[in-house]
Amino acid sequence: MNRLISLAFLSISLTGCGADVVSTAVTEAQLSAQQAKQGKQLEDQVQSRLDAAMKTEQERMQQAEEAANR
Secondary structure (H helix, E strand, C coil): CHHHHHHHHHHHHHHHHHHHHHHHHHHHHHHHHHHHHHHHHHHHHHHHHHHHHHHHHHHHHHHHHHHHCC
16 A cells, blocks of 8 residues: 555656656747747848948949049
């Protein structure tokens, strides 16, 4: 009888630990996905700024060439 109770208690305890592990894994996965999304957004912002800077520089070069040809 005591052995059966001990086994039942052990099973319940291990099930609880498994739920904690799964819960932790899900939380970590969600955080990783959120970090990846934020990283992608930052990458997109930086790329947009670089594109704008390149466009501005090209316009300046074109204006300088036009001024030199006058």
